[in-house]
Amino acid sequence: MATKSQRQAYGEALVELGKENKNIVALEADLGKSTMSILFQQQFPERYFEMGIAEANMASTAAGLALTGKIPFINSFAVFATGRCYDQLRQTIAIAGLNVNICGSSAGLSDFGDGSTHQSVEDMATMRVIPGMTVLVPVDAIETRKMVRAMAAHPGPCYIRINRNDLPFFTDEESEFEIGKLYPVREGGDVIVFANGVMVSKAVEAAEALAGEGISVKVVNVSTVKPLDKQAVIAMAKGFRAVVTAEEHSVIGGLGSAIAEALSEIKDIPLAIVGIEDRFGTSATNYDELLVYYGLTADAVKARIKKIIGKE
Amino acid sequence: MASQATIDHLEAKALALRDHIVNDLTGVGKVGHLGGSCSSAEIVAALYFHKMKHDPQNPALPDRDRFLLSKGHAALVQYAALAEAGYFPKEEMKKVKTLGAMLQGHPDMTRTPGIEANTGSLGQGLSIACGMALGLRLDGQASKVYVLIGDGELAEGQIWEAAMAASYYKIDNLVAIVDRNRLQATGAICDRFDTNPVTPKWAAFGWETIEIDGHDIGAILGALDKADRIKGKPTVIIAETVKGKCISFAENNPAFHNGAMTPEQWEIAKSDLNKLRR
Numbered sequence: 001m002a003t004k005s006q007r008q009a010y011g012e013a014l015v016e017l018g019k020e021n022k023n024i025v026a027l028e029a030d031l032g033k034s035t036m037s038i039l040f041q042q043q044f045p046e047r048y049f050e051m052g053i054a055e056a057n058m059a060s061t062a063a064g065l066a067l068t069g070k071i072p073f074i075n076s077f078a079v080f081a082t083g084r085c086y087d088q089l090r091q092t093i094a095i096a097g098l099n100v101n102i103c104g105s106s107a108g109l110s111d112f113g114d115g116s117t118h119q120s121v122e123d124m125a126t127m128r129v130i131p132g133m134t135v136l137v138p139v140d141a142i143e144t145r146k147m148v149r150a151m152a153a154h155p156g157p158c159y160i161r162i163n164r165n166d167l168p169f170f171t172d173e174e175s176e177f178e179i180g181k182l183y184p185v186r187e188g189g190d191v192i193v194f195a196n197g198v199m200v201s202k203a204v205e206a207a208e209a210l211a212g213e214g215i216s217v218k219v220v221n222v223s224t225v226k227p228l229d230k231q232a233v234i235a236m237a238k239g240f241r242a243v244v245t246a247e248e249h250s251v252i253g254g255l256g257s258a259i260a261e262a263l264s265e266i267k268d269i270p271l272a273i274v275g276i277e278d279r280f281g282t283s284a285t286n287y288d289e290l291l292v293y294y295g296l297t298a299d300a301v302k303a304r305i306k307k308i309i310g311k312e
Numbered sequence: 313m314a315s316q317a318t319i320d321h322l323e324a325k326a327l328a329l330r331d332h333i334v335n336d337l338t339g340v341g342k343v344g345h346l347g348g349s350c351s352s353a354e355i356v357a358a359l360y361f362h363k364m365k366h367d368p369q370n371p372a373l374p375d376r377d378r379f380l381l382s383k384g385h386a387a388l389v390q391y392a393a394l395a396e397a398g399y400f401p402k403e404e405m406k407k408v409k410t411l412g413a414m415l416q417g418h419p420d421m422t423r424t425p426g427i428e429a430n431t432g433s434l435g436q437g438l439s440i441a442c443g444m445a446l447g448l449r450l451d452g453q454a455s456k457v458y459v460l461i462g463d464g465e466l467a468e469g470q471i472w473e474a475a476m477a478a479s480y481y482k483i484d485n486l487v488a489i490v491d492r493n494r495l496q497a498t499g500a501i502c503d504r505f506d507t508n509p510v511t512p513k514w515a516a517f518g519w520e521t522i523e524i525d526g527h528d529i530g531a532i533l534g535a536l537d538k539a540d541r542i543k544g545k546p547t548v549i550i551a552e553t554v555k556g557k558c559i560s561f562a563e564n565n566p567a568f569h570n571g572a573m574t575p576e577q578w579e580i581a582k583s584d585l586n587k588l589r590r
Contacts, residue, residue: 025450047450049446051477056436056473057442060440061477063429064442064446065443065447068450068451072443087436088439091432092430092433092440095422097422
């Protein structure tokens with residue numbers, strides 16, 4: 001299966017956008033070689049601000065740039081871009097609804113070697129709870145490029161959660177991306193799985209395995225976690241025996257919670273949330289090893305699907 | 313050198329701001345940040361009624377100078393200045409901090425004409441000002457960005473991140489003013505988390521420093537003009553002030569960081585201000 005790095009795509013998309021719009025600016029906190037904002041620096045040094053290892057100042061500086069009509073993208077690892085400057089994102093950027101775009105790179109467990117301090121298991125939750133914040137989780141490199149474009153065009157703040165590793169493609173150049181839409185990647189009739197990021201591929205793998213066992217599974221890529229079209233979630237879920245969600249994130253406050261909030265308005269559809277069980281990350285020798293350790297695998301999704309419909 | 317007429321005009325404006333603070337924005341039993349608002353009245357008057365290019369009829373004027381109140385709790389003095397300048401009807405002041413009011417507890421650009429950013433979470437205004445100044449520079453605008461910071465606020469680490477960034481990027485269209493009234497919410501700064509010495513810190517971070525009496529209009533104007541001539545680095549004006557200035561019972565009194573006046577105190581405050589009228 002062909003794969004590509006989301007962060008490479010992110011950096012290339014920033015450059016493309018920068019060529020079209022002179023108001024695009026990028027700010028970095030000394031991780032440009034990882035976030036790939038360095039590609040923007042190479043093309044537009046005068047519109048690139050290395051803000052040093054000082055994320056809080058980076059975020060508020062971006063607010064000031066936005067207030068003069070610039071469209072800033074701030075870059076760091078997800079854990080720092082959301083955690084070290086939560087108050088800055090909230091107070092000046094989100095309250096005023098400024099077009100500041102936050103790139104949370106090396107998100108989830110994807111920075112496998114660096115351990116708990118560098119792995120973000122709660123960024124979807126903390127960003128989702130800020131009023132007016134858009135939260136995007138690309139499934140692949142192509143969707144990443146489209147998201148970067150959508151973020152710049154969107155008037156309020158947007159957070160994008162970028163995986164460090166190469167991920168398989170589920171979209172192509174022709175497929176649509178619009179903030180707030182749900183994108184089914186596989187049809188099915190018994191159970192519906194809402195997934196995002198790396199977990200879309202795990203859910204599809206689980207669905208393929210279950211097809212052989214006579215269980216038909218639909219998989220939906222929820223690449224916009226917020227705003228979530230609750231009515232669309234309800235409409236999609238209706239008629240299925242159960243709903244399962246899958247995310248590379250804490251089971252608290254992320255995609256599973258968002259889907260549960262939507263489905264709380266209807267009854268009679270059981271729901272299971274696959275994610276990281278209220279724990280921090282840890283170091284490992286590779287990404288897959290960590291996904292297995294935290295139960296973020298096709299087998300884990302498959303087991304949850306079978307359990308929730310009573311076919312264990 | 314500013315003319316005596318200019319100084320007289322701005323002293324009258326500073327008095328008008330304090331009048332609004334005492335009569336329109338607080339009053340009897342209404343909690344407000346009287347102390348920190350009065351300590352910066354001359355600075356704010358000098359900026360809005362003399363130094364800054366701005367247009368109350370067109371708050372979005374592209375080449376306007378910008379003012380940010382990093383110490384956002386002193387919103388009363390900025391609201392007084394905006395009302396006095398004509399950004400909105402003076403009646404709005406009476407509704408400050410009520411449900412649905414244009415004038416919120418802290419500056420809110422989404423509601424109040426003339427407010428440039430949402431500030432008040434301390435330590436962030438200087439960074440916002442740096443971003444604005446960089447954005448204006450990218451556009452080739454000659455506008456200046458002024459940001460008023462409290463000396464208690466200097467305890468916030470982000471101030472010093474921004475101070476480093478401003479000198480690294482040689483942001484010379486930026487002027488920070490420290491309202492050095494030496495008190496914070498609970499008492500004397502030097503007895504709590506001492507942010508002193510102030511001036512050497514800014515100098516060490518690569519800033520041009522100017523020390524003045526923050527209630528001396530002539531000195532404020534002189535410092536602002538000098539800042540215009542400083543190129544290649546940012547300027548900070550350290551303004552020595554008195555918290556609660558001109559309101560006798562509030563001067564240097566931490567209780568009026570965010571206090572409410574009794575009826576007797578309100579009478580004294582009005583009388584204090586009346587004595588200053590010419």
